[in-house]
Amino acid sequence: MANVERPLSPHLQIYRWPVTMATSILHRATGCGLAAGTVLLTWWLVAAAAGPDYYAMVQACLGSWLGRLVLFGFTWALFYHLLSGIRHLVWDTGRGYSLAVANRASWLVIGGSVVLTVLAWILAYAWK
Amino acid sequence: MSNANKPMRSALKNVRGLGAAKEGVQHWWLQRVTAMAMIPLLLVMLVCLLKLATGDHAAVAASFRHPLFALVALLSILAVFWHMKLGLQVVIEDYVHSEGLKMASLLGITFATFILGGIAALSVLKLFFGA
Numbered sequence: 066m067a068n069v070e071r072p073l074s075p076h077l078q079i080y081r082w083p084v085t086m087a088t089s090i091l092h093r094a095t096g097c098g099l100a101a102g103t104v105l106l107t108w109w110l111v112a113a114a115a116g117p118d119y120y121a122m123v124q125a126c127l128g129s130w131l132g133r134l135v136l137f138g139f140t141w142a143l144f145y146h147l148l149s150g151i152r153h154l155v156w157d158t159g160r161g162y163s164l165a166v167a168n169r170a171s172w173l174v175i176g177g178s179v180v181l182t183v184l185a186w187i188l189a190y191a192w193k
Numbered sequence: 194m195s196n197a198n199k200p201m202r203s204a205l206k207n208v209r210g211l212g213a214a215k216e217g218v219q220h221w222w223l224q225r226v227t228a229m230a231m232i233p234l235l236l237v238m239l240v241c242l243l244k245l246a247t248g249d250h251a252a253v254a255a256s257f258r259h260p261l262f263a264l265v266a267l268l269s270i271l272a273v274f275w276h277m278k279l280g281l282q283v284v285i286e287d288y289v290h291s292e293g294l295k296m297a298s299l300l301g302i303t304f305a306t307f308i309l310g311g312i313a314a315l316s317v318l319k320l321f322f323g324a
Contacts, residue, residue: 100277103274103277103313107309107312110320111316113320114319114320117249143235147231151232154225192244192247
C-alpha cells in the first residue's frame with residue numbers, strides 16, 4: 066500500500082544547506098548515536114556491579130585510544146542533543162522562530178556543544 | 194443544507210480530544226517531560242561520572258552506595274530509556290514504511306529498551322545494596 070512508486074520531491078542533496086537544516090538533522094543523528102551509546106553505558110554499569118576484575122578490563126577498553134575517541138564523540142553528542150533539546154523546549158513556548166534568531170541559535174548550539182565537550186574533557190583530565 | 198454549520202464531531206469526541214491515534218498528545222508530552230527531567234539529572238550524573246572516569250573500582254562502588262547518587266542514577270536511567278524509546282519510535286515511524294518491518298522494529302526497540310534499562314537499573318541496585 067505504502068510502497069507504490071511515487072514521484073519524489075527533491076531531497077537533501079539538491080538544496081543549499083542552511084544551518085538550521087544541519088542542526089535539525091544533527092539533533093536526530095545525535096539522538097540515534099546516544100541510543101547506541103546506552104549500550105556502552107549499561108556495559109560500564111554492569112562492569113561496576115560485577116566487581117574489580119571485570120571493571121578493570123572494561124576500564125582498559127574504554128580508556129584505550131579507540132575507547133576515548135568513542136567517549137569523546139558520545140560526550141559531544143550528549144551536549145549537542147542537550148542544547149538542541151533545550152532549543153526545542155523554547156520552540157514549544159512559541160518563541161525563536163524568526164530567521165535571524167533561528168540562525169543565531171543554530172550556531173550557538175553548535176559552538177556551545179563543542180565548547181562544553183572540550184571543557185568536560187579538560188575537567189576529566191584535571192581530576193585525574 | 195441546514196446542517197452546514199453544525200460540527201460533525203460529537204461533543205464527547207471533542208472533550209476527549211484524543212484524535213485519530215487515540216492517545217492525543219501523550220507521546221509528545223512525555224518526550225518533553227522526560228527531556229526536562231534529564232536536564233538537571235544528567236548534568237549531576239555527568240559531573241560525577243567525569244570525576245569517576247579515572248578512578249578505581251572502590252571509588253565507583255563507594256559512590257553508588259550513597260542513596261542520593263543511587264537515586265539520581267536510577268531516575269536518570271528511567272528518563273533516558275523512556276526518552277530513547279519515544280525518540281527511536283518516531284525515527285522508525287518516519288523511515289520504515291513496510292508495515293511488517295515497522296511493527297517488528299517497534300517491538301524490537303520496546304523490548305531492547307526494557308531489557309537494557311532493566312540491566313542498567315539492576316546494576317545500580319546491586320551496587321547500592323553492595324551485594
